Amino acid sequence: MKREQWGSRTGFILAAVGSAVGLGNIWRFPYMAYENGGGAFFIPYLFAMLTAGIPFMILEFTLGHKYRSGAPKTLRALNNKFEWLGWFQVMISAMIAFYYVVVIAWAISYAYFAFTQAWGEDSNAFFFGEFLGVADDSAPSKLGSLQWHLLLPLCLAWAATYFATYRGVKGGIERINKILMPLLFVMVLLLIGRIIFLPGALNGINWLLEPDFSKIWDLKVWSAAYGQIFFTLSVGFAIMLSYASYLPEKSDINNNAFMTVLMNCGFSMLAGIMIFGALGYMAQAQGKDLTDVVSSGVGLAFVTLPTAINLLPAPGIMGPLFFCALMFAGISSHISIAEAVTTGLMDKLGWSRPKTATVFCSVGLVVSSLYITQGGILLLDLVDYFINNIALLGSCLVELLLVGWLCRLSDFKAHANRLSEFSIGLWWTVCIKFVSVGILLIILSNNIKTAFSENYGGYSNFEVNTLGWGVLALMLVLAVVINLNSKQEVRS
Template identity: 35%
Template sequence: MANLNQDGQREQWGSKIGFILAAAGSAVGLGNLWKFPYMAGKNGGGAFVLVYFIMLFLVGFTLMLAEITLGRKTQLNAIGAYRKISKKWSWVGALGVLAGFIILSYYSVVGGWVINYIVKSFSGALKIADADVLGGMFGNLISGTTEPIIYHAIFMLITMIIVIGGIGGGIEKSSKILMPGLFIMIVIIALRAMTLPGAVEGIKYLLVPNFSAINIGVILDALGQVFFSLSLGMGCMITYGSYLSKDTNIPESATVIPLIDTGVALLAGLIVLPAVFAFGYEPSAGPGLLFITLPAVFAQMPLGTLFSILFFFLVLFAALSSSISLLEVCVSYVVDEWKIKRKVAVSGIGFAMFLIGILASLSFGRLSNITIIGGRNIFDSLDFVASNILLPLGGLLLCIVVGWIWGTDKAIKEASNDGKIEFKLAPFWAILVKWVGPVAISIVFIRSLLG
């Protein structure tokens, strides 16, 4: 009943590329497509990108390698993995499972909005260049009662169907379709955006660093974006790592996955910033970029409807590739620990997430008068608990457990396959995971609590 194949062995990825695409898909999500361009727009463009790359190496690579190594070593879910290292620390894995559960509950609501916008793109309802009108349309959607819940249900159902298929038949197979499809669409739309009249200013803004724009705020924003963009601290990579064979090159995987994630974020920047510069919109428009500013841009482009459809399918693929990993974190725990069949686990957990998601959805409409944390509605309170508390705390404790409790010598031995795989950066990584990672994440943690 556990995550076993027909031979009684733990399920494994069918191929190296299957794991890379699934893990990269877990990292690539809505944060890449709207938050990265928005953060770059807000923080000086190229200056932010440069600092982001530095933080990607110092923190992103460090935690990615730690999570995958821990999962591969233990061959267990997030809670089981920590318990195997030390029974006293199994609760750290529980934080990750809880984070995954909470995040997908409201993430699915946003996934539903995306599906709704695909339908609107096909119907021609988004062929409006007026951002104020589009803003009203978006407001009407999210404050509605029945419609957003129906689309939330559709998104959750798609996620559940994929995860029911297991590692090889569901997650790996879907990732081999979702990720190449995502890349093809994002390249096509980026090429179109970069050839718009006046787009060159947006390209320069994103890629040419203005060193005078670098300050402590830019550094902290880049650090936070790296951490949250890579889905670190919630057990996704521990869970995916647990399905790896013992001959996998972990250092290589932990390098390639963040680079793919960053590549998608940069391409998203090359869609958004050239387009908003070309049509005179504000590059730091925040979440509204996705559902208000970009539809206004597409409405003014030749073949705008086609590019609108492509773009929202792209966003859906990115959202699904993340949602299946979030659900798998929870399902893997229940299947491993409670010995429940995968179909039953997926159905039960998915339905519970759907119910909480209904409350999150209604918090923009009928339940908007209910506030929980610091005046935040239900949706924003769930996001605050998961993103500002559970994820940074999970990342910080990951560094402590891998760096100090398990020990970097043992972790390096596992990551290098007992020295069979060259891991030149091992001594440097040991310093990063024991010292740099905890300090950097503590800064993110404190700032996120204050924010």
């Protein structure tokens, strides 16, 4: 059966950028820069982009294009003992898909609330109390009742992903990203164009960009920069391998990788200007220091920004634009995460695309309903921490060790260079074999040490061991069992 292909180079790049540009670009990058030296953070960030982001993206585009398969079959082609890694990456994507979609559902709800600022004056109490229904005794292991008002936006978010994966690469994913990505960039530029003229906005942007060069020598800042690059580019968990497997035979791999990474990092910069411009205005309007109004993660997107929107001129226009931007960024990423799982299952089981998309999205809707319960946000927080800080980084590290040290890296370099307008050389080899591996070892070992020495978020030992370490162990065991089963099928 002939493999699908992207309809155009633009469609592929927009889809790849759509995967990389997600909710994390809008809320995580600005806060990471602010917390790690402001403008000085961009030095290690750009270094990480050149030594880890672009080389890793070239590697995954090359592997996907060369082997024409999702992660499990590609890694089995490299070394049949490592098919388990491909399935582990597919499971990482599935786990992320199950909870990431819930944040999109929140954004859909807030895009509607923003027309009337339905969150009122106390956006914190509204978000955690009225909207999510978090109770005093809520916990990851005590989920409580379903929040029924979240079921419709959750279904809408899954419906968008289902449409894209059901229709396929050219008719679904490419078509949706050709609409969503330009719209997302236009929305962010419109918001920046309005925000920078607000009083105090330039002070906020200055807070973000003002360099604190004393932090350049802090290893934590370098670790944060590399961590942000790995988190934001969708490498190491089956997505880019899947997308690249649908590239036409004659595709400029090196150029495509450079453009994808640069557009993603450029969007992160735009998002930082937008967010900190709004926070600067908010700080001046409330007569506070910016340090008293800024917060990270969910607190920034669904608590701090609604408070800022209350203060903005024409909040009924600016507010929906903010949350539509969040929604579009989330949907484009969620589609790519679902496609990583779908491609792996189609390659393994031989199912049709419609059947695979239907089964995965149906199971996904049921599982993700766990996250719209009273304790759902706490479960999401705990699972996300272990998936992103340990499973994902561990997956990246093992993949780099496999390709860089157990395979002939020169073969992949030759494959990429044969198709590209410009060639990669010693820089790429050194980055893959030494720089990225070394940095990942430092970050991952520190994360594992921290996870063992202190219970993340103050959760109980039972919750950390079962829903954190236990889930990772189960994923690993399942991946190995599938690998062993594949070997038996080959022998028989």
